[in-house]
Amino acid sequence: MKTQEKESLKYRYLLWLYKTLKEELDRTDRKFTQVEVDKEIEKYITRNAHLSEIDDAEKFRVLAQGWKEYIDKKSADGKALKYSGSKVKAEYHFTRLKLDAVERIIRKLFGDKTLKDIQSGYESEMSRRILESREH
Numbered sequence: 001m002k003t004q005e006k007e008s009l010k011y012r013y014l015l016w017l018y019k020t021l022k023e024e025l026d027r028t029d030r031k032f033t034q035v036e037v038d039k040e041i042e043k044y045i046t047r048n049a050h051l052s053e054i055d056d057a058e059k060f061r062v063l064a065q066g067w068k069e070y071i072d073k074k075s076a077d078g079k080a081l082k083y084s085g086s087k088v089k090a091e092y093h094f095t096r097l098k099l100d101a102v103e104r105i106i107r108k109l110f111g112d113k114t115l116k117d118i119q120s121g122y123e124s125e126m127s128r129r130i131l132e133s134r135e136h
Contacts, residue, residue, distance in 0.1 A: 021095055
């Protein structure tokens with residue numbers, strides 16, 4: 001096998017590993033970032049709710065309470081995925097270290113620019129998926 005073919009196979013394997021591991025970590029980590037955004041939304045709603053201007057203030061309160069419960073559940077779900085008590089779960093930590101190792105290997109074999117290109121490509125692909133997703 002030619003050296004260029006071997007390098008190509010390594011690159012594709014590392015690209016696949018990066019994507020797979022990053023998606024796995026993102027499934028957990030996005031819960032925490034979403035909760036941060038959701039709490040900002042909750043603050044805005046709370047600050048700007050003018051109940052005297054609403055036709056059904058009680059219904060508004062129910063909706064606001066439902067949003068708070070949604071945030072609390074998402075937060076609890078994220079913590080359950082990542083932590084066992086106050087410690088990081090072994091599975092999460094292992095996956096994090098594997099991704100770190102893959103990034104180091106990419107950098108070592110192909111350079112910083114290639115790693116940045118892979119990271120940027122991943123973000124572009126995830127954004128594309130979100131923008132193209134359809135309601136079922």
